[in-house]
Amino acid sequence: MVEDADLLTIPQASKWATEYLKKNVTASNISYLIQYGRIRKYDNNGSTSISKQDLIKYYQSYLGKREINWKAQLGEDVNWGLSFDFLKEADTTKHVHRLHPYKGKFIPQLVEYFLDGHTDDFKKDVCFEQGDIILDPFCGSGTTLVQANELGMHAIGIDISAFNTLISNIKIEKHSLIDVQDEIHSITNALKRFISQSNVVQFEVQLTEELAKFNNEHFPSPDFKYKVRQGLINQEKYGKEKEDEFSLRYFQLINQHGIKLWQRKSENFLDMWYLSPVRAEIDFVFERVSHIKIREIQRVIQIILSRTIRTCRATTHADLATLKEPVTTVYYCAKHGKMCRPLFSILSWWERYCQDTIQRLVHFDRLRTGTFQTCLTGDSRTIDIVEALKAENPDFARFVNTQKINGVFSSPPYVGLINYHEQHAYAYDLFAFDRKDELEIGPLFKGKGKEAREQYIKGVSDVLRNCTKFLAQNYDVFLVANDKFNMYPSIAERSEMRIVNQYKRPVLNRTEKDKSAYSESIFHLKSNGFLKNSKTDSISKQEQKWEKIYR
DSSP: OOOGGGEEEHHHHHHHHHHHHTSOOOHHHHHHHHHTTSSOOEEETTEEEEEHHHHHHHHHHHTTHHHHHHHHHHOTTOOGGGGOTTOOHHHHTOGGGGSSOOTTOOOHHHHHHHHOTTOGGGGGGOOOOTTOEEEESSOTTOHHHHHHHHTTOEEEEEESOHHHHHHHHHHHSOOOHHHHHHHHHHHHHHHHHHHHTSSHHHHHHHHHHHHHHHHHHHSOTTHHHHHHHTTSSOHHHHHHHHHHHHHHHHHHHHHHHTOOOSOSOOSSHHHHSSOHHHHHHHHHHHHHHHTOSOHHHHHHHHHHHHHHHHHTSSSOGGGSSSOOSOOOSOEEETTTTEEEOOOSOSHHHHHHHHHHHHHHHHHHHHHOOSOOEEEEESOTTTOOHHHHHHHHOHHHHHHHHHHOEEEEEEOOOOTTTOOTTGGGHHHHHHHTOOOOGGGOSSOGGGOSSHHHHHHHHHHHHHHHHHHGGGEEEEEEEEEEEOOTTOOHHHHHHHTTEEEEEEEEEEOOSOSSSOOSOOEEEEEEEEEHHHHHHSOGGGSOHHHHHHHHHTO
16 A cells, blocks of 8 residues: 555656656656556546655666666676767757658767767867868768758768658758748648548548547556556457457448548559558649749658658558558557557648648757758769769869868668668659669668678778778778677778777667667777878877777
8 A cells, every 4th residue: 555655746756756866857757657657646636646666666677777787788898978878859859850760870969979079078089170071971861961060060971862862951951941831831721621522531530539438448548558567467468359349340430431441553662551541642742742843842841741651651650660561450559558540641740740840940940050061862982072062062062172071970771780762662652763772781681691791891891992082181980880790890991991999889769679788889990091100199099009909
């Protein structure tokens, strides 16, 4: 039995936890623990209360122990300071960094740490300063470009994926946001008129109401999640029973409102992964976006539409990152602890992402500096950076010719992990972008075998060798990688570079379902020629250490 003296209101729990953990714990943090069944909710004279002992039990079971446990699995050489475990999700996805989902990107704070010479832990190895030019030959979604801008540095990105280039450039370009909002308003009103002419609205209203009643009765929150965590309910068995029970009513509503679930053809991604009403709305919005006359405005709205349709795929919430099977019916969702359903309209997500995109672009506009950033579409193994820049930004090209690029901060693909074009297949289908899957380095479809690893080493080495043509003599290269196959010493050697330092960081808050201890390394490389020609006193102690190891 819980004593009244042990009970805390949410504000009291926030204050107590802040003192207990010696870090700020907000009322929202406490509410999150209740909502997701981490701790139990008590009704104390009509107000929500929680037990101090429940809080202590939760915190002692996890916080503080993760570092110890992870070091036991990953090694004592893990730099826990690079875990950035003190950050909230809002920090790691700040402003434009969450403009569009992208698998395989690093958090902006990691870029800041290695680019910003004022970081306390990194003063002994200051490599870059304001006004320098940074290169990211595996640009991805543009994190390095955005952070370089914030830090007052110029940056060039290169990516083989035309869609990745679009995402990156939308993040760092200045936009006429009033004009963008006008176009959004026009498209949204047209979409609402289009939807009103269908029977989807009435169907969704009735389905939502009946599903909410069903969930309140059979999956009361947060009690249901708490009982699951305590082992009092077998959620897999119970969820399947309730899934079968409500499915009968679901298909009655489908027939009653004449809802067409599937399209007749399945020739591409859009045909396979979208219910028929959703596909009709996507095509409707796309048609209007394609008629926007000002290309700069059109590109911003393309990103909003792409983000919207990614969310509206016919899949479960748990499988959004890695698609398994198309879903056409209601299903028990372990992520939310209740019955969920596929989407039949894009409207709510379209409106949400339109507003969110404008807010994020406005936020970044307040932080941006007057520096150059551009992402180029091309093969980093062969691209002539200066010539490609001339076509996109002649002023930047002249600047690069004069100053040279000071260094690289990038994360090459991890061998056999992601098919980078395929993760945005919906956008390639919709916008008819040119796919160049065969030019990806280390894609999932090539696996992780010996041949794939050899191709990977050659590919990354060829990129670095090409990049050095445009780098200043005393360049610094930082590469983020999980090198479980020990390929980077060979990559460095083939690139005529040497690893002068290595930082091993734990990777927290991964999106994958596998939450086991995981680390990645940040390799600091320099030119062989620079190391051979430099005097000993001009090389840091860490560089001397790695010089001995790799000699």
